[in-house]
Amino acid sequence: MATKTPITVAHGDGIGPEIMAATLHILESAGAQLDIETIEIGEKVYLSGNSSGIAQSSIDSLRRTKVFLKAPITTPQGGGFKSLNVTTRKMLGLYANIRPCVSYHPYVDTKHPVMDVVIVRENEEDLYAGIEYQLSADVTQSLKLITRRGTERIVRYAFEYAKANGRKKVTCFTKDNIMKISDGLFHKVFDELGKQYPEIEQEHWIVDIGAAKLADTPEIFDVIVMPNLYGDILSDVAAQIAGSVGLAGSSNVGMEYAMFEAIHGSAPRRAGQNLANPSGLLLGGVMMLAHIGQPEIAARVHNAWLKTLEDGVHTYDIFQEGVSKTKVGTKEFAQAVVDRLGQMPEKLKAVEYKALPKLPEPAYPHYDKIEQSGVDIFVNYEGDANELGQKIEKLGTDKLKLVFISNRGTKVYPGGGADVVKADQWRCRFEGDRTQITPRDILALYTSFVDGGFNIIKSEGLFYYDDQRGYSLGQGQ
Numbered sequence: 286m287a288t289k290t291p292i293t294v295a296h297g298d299g300i301g302p303e304i305m306a307a308t309l310h311i312l313e314s315a316g317a318q319l320d321i322e323t324i325e326i327g328e329k330v331y332l333s334g335n336s337s338g339i340a341q342s343s344i345d346s347l348r349r350t351k352v353f354l355k356a357p358i359t360t361p362q363g364g365g366f367k368s369l370n371v372t373t374r375k376m377l378g379l380y381a382n383i384r385p386c387v388s389y390h391p392y393v394d395t396k397h398p399v400m401d402v403v404i405v406r407e408n409e410e411d412l413y414a415g416i417e418y419q420l421s422a423d424v425t426q427s428l429k430l431i432t433r434r435g436t437e438r439i440v441r442y443a444f445e446y447a448k449a450n451g452r453k454k455v456t457c458f459t460k461d462n463i464m465k466i467s468d469g470l471f472h473k474v475f476d477e478l479g480k481q482y483p484e485i486e487q488e489h490w491i492v493d494i495g496a497a498k499l500a501d502t503p504e505i506f507d508v509i510v511m512p513n514l515y516g517d518i519l520s521d522v523a524a525q526i527a528g529s530v531g532l533a534g535s536s537n538v539g540m541e542y543a544m545f546e547a548i549h550g551s552a553p554r555r556a557g558q559n560l561a562n563p564s565g566l567l568l569g570g571v572m573m574l575a576h577i578g579q580p581e582i583a584a585r586v587h588n589a590w591l592k593t594l595e596d597g598v599h600t601y602d603i604f605q606e607g608v609s610k611t612k613v614g615t616k617e618f619a620q621a622v623v624d625r626l627g628q629m630p631e632k633l634k635a636v637e638y639k640a641l642p643k644l645p646e647p648a649y650p651h652y653d654k655i656e657q658s659g660v661d662i663f664v665n666y667e668g669d670a671n672e673l674g675q676k677i678e679k680l681g682t683d684k685l686k687l688v689f690i691s692n693r694g695t696k697v698y699p700g701g702g703a704d705v706v707k708a709d710q711w712r713c714r715f716e717g718d719r720t721q722i723t724p725r726d727i728l729a730l731y732t733s734f735v736d737g738g739f740n741i742i743k744s745e746g747l748f749y750y751d752d753q754r755g756y757s758l759g760q761g762q
């Protein structure tokens with residue numbers, strides 16, 4: 286008798302309890318070995334005064350089992366409620382979001398009959414770090430963070446996923462023609478790690494044309510890995526054009542923890558009527574079985590589910606006159622899948638699952654020589670660029686001289702940029718001999734700004750890493 290794997294289950298809100306009951310019925314009938322701890326999350330918890338929607342005792346359960354099967358929840362209207370998804374993702378370090386987007390033509394209506402794309406989205410970094418500022422009356426800013434280690438984790442996950450699941454190609458989307466340092470790092474790590482997977486075809490697309498191709502000819506893609514923001518948007522696009530928003534499951538995986546769910550919400554208007562399609566959560570549950578080392582059961586469930594679709598046993602949301610045969614409710618659909626356990630699809634492609642190996646924690650990157658060559662000081666000022674430039678020029682010290690002033694990234698001093706529309710925040714770049722500059726020289730420059738009557742909004746150090754410049758030039762420099 287196989288040992289049971291402890292998992293934490295939340296039945297959620299709206300249609301959540303019905304689709305979770307259906308999912309667990311199918312998984313257990315298929316022979317999944319699960320030791321279930323049930324927790325309460327979502328609307329009731331929020332409304333009881335817990336702004337995160339999850340109690341400490343539930344978090345303790347997640348820490349124990351490390352595996353979370355989660356039904357959708359309803360986020361109450363009004364402010365002050367923190368997103369439970371963001372909370373769990375951050376708390377559990379779930380760095381990878383995996384979303385298979387598959388079309389099931391001709392059984393489910395789709396614009397793209399041949400589509401089988403897996404979006405692997407980085408889940409913790411990028412603009413989602415939530416580091417935002419209002420810097421002046423005019424200017425706001427969100428920081429886009431891309432780390433080498435975070436990128437190594439997600440890119441390795443994408444390649445290992447492809448390898449374990451018999452996928453042929455991994456594509457990377459970035460915008461590194463513009464964001465040469467942050468997206469440039471993502472692309473570079475993709476190329477570096479890709480060398481360890483010579484059996485897998487690899488390509489990189491700039492995200493704009495890549496997105497257009499994905500929406501137009503998704504059949505040319507297989508696994509696509511990308512930073513958080515592009516992944517957020519394009520995983521929705523991919524699920525939508527597959528025609529399977531109600532059918533798609535998703536996993537959020539970390540080094541230690543993992544969470545599995547449907548991609549849709551709690552559909553409150555459908556709740557309690559035995560109408561909802563449990564397929565999205567079921568496929569989330571299937572990904573969970575592969576993750577916890579029960580890949581044969583995962584495939585058994587998935588193939589029975591494909592056979593059910595083929596047999597035209599459909600819930601209302603995918604029912605089509607002339608294609609579907611029997612319109613069923615949530616419970617009947619679940620029973621139809623159970624009745625087909627052990628059967629394989631005849632027209633749709635059967636699936637096979639393999640568990641991924643435990644992936645290594647990336648090492649901290651190392652440089653032999655890191656030198657500061659200067660500093661960008663941002664000041665608040667309303668007025669003429671030349672006037673400001675002449676004042677700022679005088680603030681330079683023996684070691685640090687003004688190189689340029691830019692406004693919204695474009696050089697406006699010395700000489701030029703007069704035509705650009707200017708914001709009230711100006712970036713003043715000072716550089717010097719990087720073998721000579723010490724932190725005290727930077728401090729002396731700050732002092733000279735303060736003595737000159739300027740308000741420093743923020744500053745960024747300018748560094749060289751093993752003789753490579755670690756910052757972008759000014760536009761027009």
Ligand code: NAD
Pocket residue numbers: 300304356357358359360361370531546547548549550551552553554555560561562563564565602
């Ligand atoms: P939704 O996904 O709940 O519903 C969108 C549409 O799809 C509705 O017409 C609904 O009836 C239909 N639908 C969704 N799932 C279905 C299913 N399994 N079977 C049949 N029909 C289905 O999105 P929404 O209406 O924007 O959001 C409702 C609530 O869900 C909100 O409170 C939102 O915050 C929450 N939500 C939760 C999650 C989550 O917990 N992961 C994700 C998205 C939205």
